Amino acid sequence: xxxxxWFRLTNLLLALMGMCAVxxxxxxxxxxxxxxxxxxxxxxLGINPWEIQSFLSDIPGYVGTNVxxxxxxxxxxxxxxxxxxxxxxxxDMLVDAAQAxxxxxxxxxxxISAWGTKVAANPKDPYxxxxxxxxxxSWDTFVSAMAARYQGRNVAYEIENEPNSKFWSGTRDxxxxxxxxxxxxxxxxDPAARVLSAAxxxxxxxxxxxxxTTEKKNRDFDVWQNAILATHAFNTIGVHDYYFPDSxxxxxxxxxxxxxxxxxxxxxxxxxxxxxxxxxxxxxRPQKAGTRVDQGSPQSQARWAAQAFRQAFDHGVERVYWLFxxxxxxxxxxxxxxxxxAAGTPRxxxxxxxx
Numbered sequence: 464x465x466x467x468x469w470f471r472l473t474n475l476l477l478a479l480m481g482m483c484a485v486x487x488x489x490x491x492x493x494x495x496x497x498x499x500x501x502x503x504x505x506x507x508l509g510i511n512p513w514e515i516q517s518f519l520s521d522i523p524g525y526v527g528t529n530v531x532x533x534x535x536x537x538x539x540x541x542x543x544x545x546x547x548x549x550x551x552x553x554x555d556m557l558v559d560a561a562q563a564x565x566x567x568x569x570x571x572x573x574x575i576s577a578w579g580t581k582v583a584a585n586p587k588d589p590y591x592x593x594x595x596x597x598x599x600x601s602w603d604t605f606v607s608a609m610a611a612r613y614q615g616r617n618v619a620y621e622i623e624n625e626p627n628s629k630f631w632s633g634t635r636d637x638x639x640x641x642x643x644x645x646x647x648x649x650x651x652x653d654p655a656a657r658v659l660s661a662a663x664x665x666x667x668x669x670x671x672x673x674x675x676t677t678e679k680k681n682r683d684f685d686v687w688q689n690a691i692l693a694t695h696a697f698n699t700i701g702v703h704d705y706y707f708p709d710s711x712x713x714x715x716x717x718x719x720x721x722x723x724x725x726x727x728x729x730x731x732x733x734x735x736x737x738x739x740x741x742x743x744x745x746x747x748r749p750q751k752a753g754t755r756v757d758q759g760s761p762q763s764q765a766r767w768a769a770q771a772f773r774q775a776f777d778h779g780v781e782r783v784y785w786l787f788x789x790x791x792x793x794x795x796x797x798x799x800x801x802x803x804x805a806a807g808t809p810r811x812x813x814x815x816x817x818x
Contacts, residue, residue: 508784509532539596661691
């Protein structure tokens with residue numbers, strides 16, 4: 464049986480082959496059919512491969528969406544598996560492949576480590592439970608090195624993912640400490656880099672049982688968002704907005720939720736900060752969410768996507784990232800949000816994104 468090193472080498476070679484094939488084909492024809500010129504990408508739209516290998520294993524699929532950016536989730540231990548031992552190869556390949564295909568990269572930095580964080584990483588669940596580093600100087604070294612390595616290569620950074628949820632196991636003050644330290648480290652190594660505050664979890668995937676619960680959850684959201692905004696330790700505001708553009712869930716529509724975040728930003732003196740919606744998406748089949756059932760279908764998914772994009776850009780949002788290229792069966796409410804179904808068949812929403 465071939466060893467792990469052989470499999471890693473094989474995966475790297477396959478990814479490199481994909482990079483070459485895609486970058487050549489992308490350069491082959493302009494929108495008016497002339498050879499040798501590239502089709503312009505939509506820099507206002509991005510997509511979430513989530514994992515590095517998801518992108519490297521399907522570069523043509525992501526390039527085919529015509530989006531101008533990808534967002535990946537990066538646990539600390541992925542690059543620094545042991546103290547002071549850095550492994551950049553896989554991330555380098557992703558940045559190289561994205562750049563070869565004229566795509567920007569948004570890295571969501573996750574304080575997840577088997578050795579370096581207050582709560583040790585769970586090997587069975589490598590994406591939940593991030594926590595404050597035990598030694599902030601070690602985190603600073605990692606973040607500074609990354610920002611210096613990718614300076615000038617259209618790489619942006621988002622500091623954590625939904626820290627008001629199970630993705631984060633520390634306190635709110637812990638998160639604010641991480642945000643401020645990360646912003647300082649990145650600005651020192653790459654002053655021009657975009658640094659996003661973490662997008663908070665919006666509560667689309669379930670239904671609040673009563674008005675009192677709704678009020679409490681919304682108040683908790685405001686406490687988190689106001690605390691983040693008060694740090695000014697970012698130059699771009701991250702938002703997750705899964706609310707529907709044509710009907711309210713838990714008191715919010717896509718547009719009213721976005722407006723609320725903008726009002727909070729204005730009150731905090733951050734009205735000039737750009738907003739990136741780093742996750743949005745809609746179900747493509749009927750999906751239960753608490754006591755309600757969201758009547759998703761491929762057609763309604765495409766309609767909601769078009770409406771949400773229009774509302775986002777009408778509100779001045781700078782960039783919007785769709786959640787999944789392909790369905791992710793083990794993600795609960797979000798499983799059917801792919802632009803392509805589990806059998807590989809494109810849904811109408813793919814055309815909305817690609818246009």
